[in-house]
Amino acid sequence: MESPRVDAELLLAHVLAVPRARLLTLDDVPVDAATRFEELLAQRTDRVPLQHLTGRAAFRHLELAVGPGVFVPRPETELLVEWVLERLTGLDGPVVVDLGSGSGAIALSIAHEHPGARVTAVERDPGAIAWTRHNALSRIGAGDTPVGVVEGDMTDPALLGELDGRVDVVVSNPPYVPDGARVPREVAEHDPPLALWGGPDGLDVVRGMLGVAARLLRPGGWLGIEHADQQGTALPALVRAHGGYTDVEDHPDLAGRPRFTTARLG
Ligand SMILES: C[S@@+](CC[C@H](N)C(=O)[O-])C[C@H]1O[C@@H](n2cnc3c(N)ncnc32)[C@H](O)[C@@H]1O
CATH class of the missing domain: 3.40.50.150 (Vaccinia Virus protein VP39)
Known part of the structure; x- marks a missing residue:
């Protein structure tokens, strides 16, 4: 992957519905969010575009x-x-x-x-x-x-x-x-x-x-x-x-x- 860390952070932020910068001060990830995050990571690893997983593209x-x-x-x-x-x-x-x-x-x-x-x-x-x-x-x-x-x-x-x-x-x-x-x-x-x-x-x-x-x-x-x-x-x-x-x-x-x-x- 070209930018695995950024992609992972953006997916976690998406699952938690918070801005990416908020991850820095995050103490805990609820179990259901962690499960959803793992599903999205698996899809991204299977080359589904990040933007299809979040449903949004910045332009x-x-x-x-x-x-x-x-x-x-x-x-x-x-x-x-x-x-x-x-x-x-x-x-x-x-x-x-x-x-x-x-x-x-x-x-x-x-x-x-x-x-x-x-x-x-x-x-x-x-x-x-x-x-x-x-x-x-x-x-x-x-x-x-x-x-x-x-x-x-x-x-x-x-x-x-x-x-x-x-x-x-x-x-x-x-x-x-x-x-x-x-x-x-x-x-x-x-x-x-x-x-x-x-x-x-x-x-x-x-x-x-x-x-x-x-x-x-x-x-x-x-x-x-x-x-x-x-x-x-x-x-x-x-x-x-x-x-x-x-x-x-x-x-x-x-x-x-x-x-x-x-x-x-x-
Ligand atoms: C490379 S994409 C660009 C989409 C958008 N303008 C962008 O920059 O993100 C090319 C677009 O042209 C459309 N397209 C292809 N051939 C076309 C045609 N003959 N007439 C009109 N649209 C066409 C495609 O369906 C696609 O949405």
């Missing part, structure tokens, strides 16, 4: 509900959101589309951190969109600007026709793992296949989406797409070859690995 300032059927949001995607928020600075009621929204991590963070943004989350997988909707509804309860959730395919040429030429930022963390790539058991057995696999080079869905994004964006609007470590040259090349986009740039994550490509509609 930027939010805690999202997650579980079987939805992709667990990853910390590296927080940087893509940061980039989107920078593009929105000073805009009143900007229009944003999140393609392949899953738990809603990107869409809901943008609505939370740029109040008044008009955000639409698009998701194709019927299993995943139940989580998108659930999390979107909880954020309205928490006082955030509502996010529209639309069941649709990000490669569909007719997607969101009503937003043609009106979108300030299109953002996506699409499925981008090349078919047949080796991934950890947590990922292979628990993230939904539609969230992962992107064809022989991992870029099939992106290829289908570039035209849709170009149609949705207003002139000067921005596109940001997350990608795999090994796609830091191929994805920018694909965007350049598509035509219509300018300022094509790739960005590293905090570990210095190529992580997302951005471009502007010319």
Whole structure:
């Protein structure tokens, strides 16, 4: 396991319904909690993702509900959101589309951190969109600007026709793992296949989406797409070859690995 101590502490804190820091001053664990803790440890050892066991995933300032059927949001995607928020600075009621929204991590963070943004989350997988909707509804309860959730395919040429030429930022963390790539058991057995696999080079869905994004964006609007470590040259090349986009740039994550490509509609 990558971080067994942290995972164990978070599971114990979850069972006891206390913050992790509270464990430092804990004198005793009731027997029923200890039994439940052991069950969860066994599942974690069997590579069930920590977030499926606690039912929550932290992402930027939010805690999202997650579980079987939805992709667990990853910390590296927080940087893509940061980039989107920078593009929105000073805009009143900007229009944003999140393609392949899953738990809603990107869409809901943008609505939370740029109040008044008009955000639409698009998701194709019927299993995943139940989580998108659930999390979107909880954020309205928490006082955030509502996010529209639309069941649709990000490669569909007719997607969101009503937003043609009106979108300030299109953002996506699409499925981008090349078919047949080796991934950890947590990922292979628990993230939904539609969230992962992107064809022989991992870029099939992106290829289908570039035209849709170009149609949705207003002139000067921005596109940001997350990608795999090994796609830091191929994805920018694909965007350049598509035509219509300018300022094509790739960005590293905090570990210095190529992580997302951005471009502007010319
Ligand atoms: C890597 S996950 C990202 C989820 C979320 N945006 C995040 O960053 O945590 C990709 C998501 O895209 C969805 N998806 C895959 N192909 C799609 C398509 N053609 N149209 C719309 N959504 C799609 C998957 O179901 C999955 O929820």
